[in-house]
Amino acid sequence: MPTASLSDAAQPSARITVIGAGVIGLSTAHELASAGHQVTVIHDQDPLETVSAVAAAIWFPYHSENSQAADLLLRRSLARFEQLAENPETGVDLRYGPNLEGSADEDRSWAQIVTNATEAPSADLPQIAAAGMYATVPVITMSTYLSWLHAQVQAQGVQFIKRNLQSLNDLEGEADLVVLATGLRGAELTGDDQSVYPIRGQVIRLANSPGLANWLCYDEHPHGVSYIIPRRTDIIVGGTDVANDYNLEVDAQTAEDMLSRATGLVPQLAGCEVLEHKVGLRPARETIRLERIDGHAMPVIAAYGHGGAGVTLSWGTAQHVVELLQS
Structure with missing residues (x-):
């Protein structure tokens, strides 16, 4: 059987497999299906099991590439999230708050x-901050948003298959094009990338009993990363940014320290009920890998390495995948 080319995959109704059902995978599947392709999502974790579900999630380029190319992804994603905020079913809200600076x-x-x-x-x-910027940006309640986006993609006719792939070669003959939206597993499946590493993030989910609406972020807090992100019914308090740490277990001392930092910045948090502790591994890379990859049985487009900004860059990434396919 002849190997499919990228020009074949660019044709209408091409068979495209997206690997990964996190926010990058779902957004990419949505845009590809909107462009008329036959899309299948292969995943070993359901959307609410992915690291995307752990995200705070606020539109902000945290631990991600700083470049003109990344700025375009940011702009495109911001525009889409602002549009989605008009529909309350999406779980996207526009909220005001300060980003403090050290x-x-x-x-x-x-x-x-x-x-x-x-x-x-x-x-x-606060006395421990040197400066800051106020802004209104999207804040996404991920449990609502991922469920909504998953349903939207299914309504487009996208098929979901739960399967643990060991190699891209497992898909030979099944797809005209593969999109890798696999986070940390991207390097493993391509076999040619040693630059992906985890940044461990631990968060606390609190009941929003004070009725907070404004967010606050302070990455350069002298005692560690601190952010307070009120969502619709809860508040996400974080965080940590430990590179090359694969530990998915909640650390009690870390949680205590995070809550202490957050309460120092927002005293209203004192006494809020702790609903849940979560840990996720952000898939980091010096630069986002968003490009065609040669050397496989079928054309491959990589879409991973977004660090802590997967949600923030998701729609821009998805749109660029479609452009790569059409170029």
């Missing part, structure tokens, strides 16, 4: 993408 020279390129970002008055800053 020094006056921190990277603010993200603020140029958000139309309403403004300097935080010094009177609003």
Whole structure:
């Protein structure tokens, strides 16, 4: 059987397999199906079992590539999330809050993408922060959003198959094109990438009994990363950013320290009921791998290595996959 080419895969109704059912995989499946292709998602974890479900999730380029190419993904994703926020069923809301900074020279390129970002008055800053920026950005309740997106993709006729692939060669003859939206497993399945590593993230989910609406992030908190993200019925408190740590077990001392930092920034959190502890491994890479890959039995497009910004970059990534297919 002749090997399928990328030009074959670009034809309408091509058979395209997306590997991975996290936020990148679901968004990519959605865009490919919208472009008229026959899409199958192969996954070994259901959407609510993926690291995407652990995300806070706020639109912000956390631990991801800083480049013009990444900025385009950010802009496109922001525009889509702002559109989705008009539909309450999506779980996407636009919320206001400050991103605190430990020094006056921190990277603010993200603020140029958000139309309403403004300097935080010094009177609003805690003593341990040097500066900050206020902005209104999307905050996504992931349990609602992933379930909604999964249903949208199914309604497009996308098929879901639970299967643990050991090699891309397992799909030979089954697909005209494969998209790798596999997070940490991307390097394993391509066999040519040694640059992917985990950044361990631990979070606490609190009941939003104070009725908080505004978020707060302080990555450079002197005692560790700190963020407070109110969602519809809960508050996500984080966090950690430990590179090359594969531990998925909750650490009690870490949780105590996170809550102490968060309460110091937002005293209203004191006494909130702890609903859940979660740990996820962010798939990090110096640069996002979003490109065609040669040397396999079928054309392959990689879409992984988003660090802590998988949700933030998801729609832009999905749109670029379609462009790679059509170019």
